[in-house]
Amino acid sequence: MCMGLVSSLVRLVLSPQFFGPIVFPGLVTVLAVLLSIIWVERKIAARVQMRVGPLYILRPLGGAIQMLADGLRFFFQEFIVPETVDRVPFLLAPVVAMSFAMLPFAFVPLAPNFKPYTVPYSMPAFLGLNTVIPLTVLAMAWGSNNKFSIQGGIREAYMTIAYEAVLFISAYSMALLYHTLDFAEMVEAQKVPGILLNPISALVFFIAMIMSAGKLPFDIVEGEQEIVAGPFTEYSGIAFGLTMGIGYVQLYGFTLAFTLMYLSGWEPLVAPLYSIYPALGGILLFVKAYLLLVFIVFLRAVYGRYRLDQALRIGWRTLFPLAIVSVFLSIALGVIGVV
């Protein structure tokens, strides 16, 4: 009886439906990535800017568990709910946003025949779920009843229309190229990495995903030098921790999608690990995505922040035409029969 329970539990944990969203690359891995990438970001920025960066918490490793300490602080900090806020959206929006940042992981395939949620439209589903987050940010901005929050919300609305169309068009151009809307089939279709087949689409998707996650140089919505923390101004304690984490979780999801679409995903497959357990075959996918993530946080140290109008100009005048060009390039490549 007990053995039966244990074995069924193990089977449940190891089933793609559970393992994908909860363990790898979902919840547990997301937390590990969050804890590590913020430290990596601060350390890289410090090195480029001739400083030391976080140091004292676990000094032998250069302050590697700094984020664990910060996270604990968020937990025990008082969560203040101001009297003038609209309580329902104010309290609900960060939770909904985090949920919708986590949900796309259900559509990320890890290895051949290892999909958490089998659907022939995993790419549009992935992108579609991410489009809910700007709406929750608007809800936060409105519910906070604060002038900085409202300004941040307006910026989010502007930014959304600048990057969303571009993000979708560049992603769909790859779908045209591979003749499929499924991530797993896209990886199988890539004899040559997609970034070499359609570099324009890769570039546009790369920039649009940084815009979407609101990371530097496009952290216009938060704009801490001008509008405190934008839509997240009134949040404190663990809710602020959530709002801070959303961008990183979103970015991590996008880097996985980028790897699947442009960097040939888990290929070359690590066969010994795959034969032990299929999800372990996704280790290369994770490594590629993580390196991409490190590169993106490195860009923070290089670029200054774009102004809102500059970001919109890039979105509409440069990226949008480039995205259209990438669609035609994909069609041309498809007609020739490259893939």
Next chain:
Amino acid sequence: MFRGKVRRHVEAIATGLKYLVKPNRITVYYPEEAIVLSERYRGMIHYDWDKCISCGLCAMICPADAMKMYRKKGEKKARPGINYQRCIFCGYCVDICPTNALSFTRVHDVAFEKLDEMLYPPEKFTSEWRSPAEERGARRLRVVFDEERGLKHVPEQ
């Protein structure tokens, strides 16, 4: 124009990568290492009780109203006291003091727990200043010019 833009992006990223691979740190590990400041550094002010002639020039010149003359009941002489909440470390009081009773120390890294502690009446004003980092045994570093790097920190001999 387009090529120029691309080139500038590549150059910026290359510069960032250069510093990432070969960091050029200009800060020091402060509480363990402390930079030796120059002789003329304007830190906390020290007051010499015996040299003071109670002229009051320091209180008169102080642009921030930090310096004030205190007189005890029954005493003829008034003596200066300082309020570090207001002091802007301009150094006018030290410059104008005719007997050099006021002098700058090289200590700047002190912290106060309460606002009241920043008030230094004449008796307290004579106290010696010590840098907490150096009291904890910080290594003393001196800033020197370096042909390649610009500025460099070397241990003081």
